[in-house]
Amino acid sequence: MNDEWSEQALFELKQKVKADILVGLQTDDHNYESLDIVEAVIKCQPNEINDVVELLDVASASTIIGIDMADVIDLLECGNSFQFVHSSATGEAELDMVKTATYQLIGQLEKACDTKGVLIGMESEQSLPIEAFAYIGDAVEGLLSNTGESIYYRSSMTDEPNSFQLKAIYVEDC
Template sequence: MKYQLDNSQVDDTPCAALYRPKIECVLPAIIGCFIMNDEWSEQALFELKQKVKADILVGLQTDDHESLDIVEAVIKCQPDEINDVVELLDVTSASTIIGIDAVDVINLLERGNSFQFVQTSATGEPELDIMKEATNKLISLLAKAHNTKGIFVGMQSVQSLPLESLASVTEAVEGLLSNDAVSIYYSSNMSDELNNFRLKAIYVED
């Protein structure tokens, strides 16, 4: 394994954080995220990585901005999805029975250089119906990912999901994938959005 994190770092440090140029207070994070069209220089990113003691730098690409050599992974997303990507990567905020940690996320980010972020949600009642609706929407968005080398799916609802609900999402995602060597990770956490079920995913494009 390329990255080994000691327990104290995992316990005390956020998994992922977003950094902007010229910020004065720089808090540590295991995964350092930045917006690529913020016009970071390679030297500035090197200094950022050293300062926050990040194990890996992730560029969030909202346009056709070219990547720098120091960037270890690029996640493509829309400008209004930036915080959603960071929240998905910050697995220390996960609060239910699915066990995933920073090492798992880094292992996924090692599987490629270019990633795509997608998300969907459904609202209403009962919970099982909106979960199925959101899952079907996600599967349609993941059509291009059927042969991906790695995928990470995050589930978010107002309460902890039962095992049956978790299984229905994982079965749908895994039924889509045709690559036997794919690395698959899941996380689950709770939100304060009533009658809402949200799914987020990043997958390897290259």
């Protein structure tokens, strides 16, 4: 996002690409004028843009546990301002990597103020065992003590050996 986008230009873009929703990616701390045509703004660093796009990609061919457009729309209806965070771990023991990355991610999510929605993306070299999904789910759900928050999960595979990544987008409700 930058000051060069106008409501009309975004409307024309949305019409041209036949998009159902428009999401802005904000890579700086500037306060931009609110644009009604943009359903949500996700704050991230410039080097994280591809990670955000991959996390929201509902048509990803490498997805094991997928997310669909209805899930993305439901998440975006939880708020207008979102934050992207991520964690990773490398090593030989898969469950150790999962625990390390989960611990790091929870540390970042603890800074969120009373979030109403979160999308968690898991990325590993191979399909994760059910114990890994349970560990991550228990940690995230234990952190979010609100009633009625929306939590979405997505899992995909990567060709990066001996690594595990967690990526999250959460509603910034402060």
